[in-house]
Amino acid sequence: MLTVENLSVSFVTRMGTTQAVDDVSFNVKSGEITAIIGESGSGKSVACYSLLGLVPQPPGRIDSGRALFEGTDLLQLGESDLRKIRGRDIAMVFQDPMTCLNPYMTIGKQLMEPLRLHGKVSHADARHRALELLQEVGIRDPGSTFDNFPHQFSGGMRQRVMVAMALINEPKLLIADEPTTALDVTIQAQILKLLAELQQRRNIGIIFISHDLSVVADIADQIVVMEQGRVVEHGNREAIFENASHPYTRKLLSAIPTGANPHTVEGGDTLIRVQNLHTWFTENRETVKAVDDVSFEIRRGEVLGLVGESGSGKSTIGRSILRLVPVTSGTVSFDGTNLTALSRSAMTSMRQRMQIIFQDPFASLNPRMTIFDTLAEPLLLHGIENRRSVAQAVLQLMDKVGLARQFARKYPHEFSGGQRQRIAIGRALATRPEFVVADEPVSALDVTIQAQILELLHELGREEGLTMLFISHDLAVVRQVADRIIVLHEGKIVEQAQAETLFQQPQESYTQQLLKSIPGRSIRT
Numbered sequence: 400m401l402t403v404e405n406l407s408v409s410f411v412t413r414m415g416t417t418q419a420v421d422d423v424s425f426n427v428k429s430g431e432i433t434a435i436i437g438e439s440g441s442g443k444s445v446a447c448y449s450l451l452g453l454v455p456q457p458p459g460r461i462d463s464g465r466a467l468f469e470g471t472d473l474l475q476l477g478e479s480d481l482r483k484i485r486g487r488d489i490a491m492v493f494q495d496p497m498t499c500l501n502p503y504m505t506i507g508k509q510l511m512e513p514l515r516l517h518g519k520v521s522h523a524d525a526r527h528r529a530l531e532l533l534q535e536v537g538i539r540d541p542g543s544t545f546d547n548f549p550h551q552f553s554g555g556m557r558q559r560v561m562v563a564m565a566l567i568n569e570p571k572l573l574i575a576d577e578p579t580t581a582l583d584v585t586i587q588a589q590i591l592k593l594l595a596e597l598q599q600r601r602n603i604g605i606i607f608i609s610h611d612l613s614v615v616a617d618i619a620d621q622i623v624v625m626e627q628g629r630v631v632e633h634g635n636r637e638a639i640f641e642n643a644s645h646p647y648t649r650k651l652l653s654a655i656p657t658g659a660n661p662h663t664v665e666g667g668d669t670l671i672r673v674q675n676l677h678t679w680f681t682e683n684r685e686t687v688k689a690v691d692d693v694s695f696e697i698r699r700g701e702v703l704g705l706v707g708e709s710g711s712g713k714s715t716i717g718r719s720i721l722r723l724v725p726v727t728s729g730t731v732s733f734d735g736t737n738l739t740a741l742s743r744s745a746m747t748s749m750r751q752r753m754q755i756i757f758q759d760p761f762a763s764l765n766p767r768m769t770i771f772d773t774l775a776e777p778l779l780l781h782g783i784e785n786r787r788s789v790a791q792a793v794l795q796l797m798d799k800v801g802l803a804r805q806f807a808r809k810y811p812h813e814f815s816g817g818q819r820q821r822i823a824i825g826r827a828l829a830t831r832p833e834f835v836v837a838d839e840p841v842s843a844l845d846v847t848i849q850a851q852i853l854e855l856l857h858e859l860g861r862e863e864g865l866t867m868l869f870i871s872h873d874l875a876v877v878r879q880v881a882d883r884i885i886v887l888h889e890g891k892i893v894e895q896a897q898a899e900t901l902f903q904q905p906q907e908s909y910t911q912q913l914l915k916s917i918p919g920r921s922i923r924t
Contacts, residue, residue: 403426406461410459420446422464436609469488483517506533510563533545610845611846612655670734678725703885705885706885707872757823760819817851821855856880875917882897886901
């Protein structure tokens with residue numbers, strides 16, 4: 400169906416020319432899924448976007464190559480001809496549906512738009528077809544949600560809408576660009592299953608772009624591995640997973656979380672005690688019970704994993720412990736002190752001993768502050784260092800989290816995602832806390848960077864004697880770092896046990912469902 404030969408794409412910037420895609424070739428067959436795998440910056444998305452004229456020119460530039468789609472070279476087509484193919488013969492599912500769906504248009508109108516644009520279809524027929532497709536992709540009662548706006552859907556539902564929109568004109572080729580990266584494991588499993596079923600039912604070809612080999616382990620027929628703009632290895636699923644030949648492919652495979660925490664500790668006396676915690680919010684005059692009567696303890700030196708889907712209340716628990724959101728009722732004790740009874744000023748001084756690592760470092764780091772200022776701020780605020788001694792303390796902190804000292808005067812936007820997360824970890828550890836809440840600290844990172852950050856947290860945790868609440872929706876990640884695990888569902892604790900006990904002998908059906916949803920389970924065990 401599609402043959403890409405010797406594709407090269409570059410970007411011309413003030414800093415010179417960057418070769419994003421370098422002599423890339425691959426094929427896609429009808430009725431098969433071809434996965435393109437690589438870390439951020441490997442060129443996998445640029446290679447696919449260039450096929451449909453979605454790389455802005457300038458600064459982008461297609462230097463060479465052919466992309467034959469049913470005999471037609473896509474790279475030689477003008478914009479008007481490409482527009483006829485886009486959305487009709489070749490469709491795309493983007494990574495973040497919230498930024499791709501028009502917030503001013505209802506879901507129904509957005510679904511009908513490509514159908515009416517590419518075919519002479521009446522409004523009534525377009526609506527009927529859109530409702531059928533919403534049903535096919537698993538949207539319950541589509542008639543009642545047809546006129547809803549994107550913000551009224553969950554992440555998984557929005558991604559299903561994106562899949563429906565891509566399929567509404569019955570394309571021959573579907574390009575899915577990291578369609579499950581931001582989703583919970585259960586929703587991710589549903590979207591992967593949906594794509595595989597639709598591909599079989601409609602006999603379409605799919606290009607599946609991802610940074611995670613485990614995600615494509617169960618669905619891909621062919622796998623293309625890219626590094627720094629080049630294809631370093633390609634083959635069928637069995638060849639890649641059982642007999643990978645290139646060091647980079649083996650590096651990606653080794654970064655997939657597979658084993659248990661080898662450093663499990665029993666923990667000492669109780670440091671954190673949460674009793675009958677309720678944290679409720681009022682939205683549109685309705686009460687949302689984000690955390691509903693939750694009780695647990697965290698022992699000193701222990702890593703407690705807190706897992707659950709989006710909306711389960713796990714991040715709210717972490718923020719409630721640190722008093723970053725108001726607690727409705729219940730108590731949180733830290734080293735015998737009732738935090739819920741402290742004044743704001745008393746809580747400020749207590750926060751020297753309690754810190755948080757947020758999920759998105761780009762959003763949580765001040766874009767106007769250099770890394771030096773970011774790391775120096777908590778040291779000066781809590782009087783740990785003075786103006787004379789702070790410079791040396793900041794440099795030592797950078798050494799500890801693996802950041803080169805010459806980066807001290809750079810700003811957050813000048814760093815990669817993994818480097819920014821190291822900065823966020825450094826800021827959290829600056830006050831030498833006893834307790835850290837790590838809120839989804841690796842969910843947005845490539846698997847290799849994720850492995851580095853997890854190892855860093857491991858090392859720092861043991862060196863500093865940290866007690867940690869590790870929050871994640873990915874059970875495989877939590878298994879690597881946690882001593883005990885609590886499973887949360889709709890604001891309530893469903894199950895809690897030692898990490899390996901939970902994996903080997905889950906008692907509750909919800910926990911069993913989460914474990915079954917872990918992608919690529921066959922290669923993790």
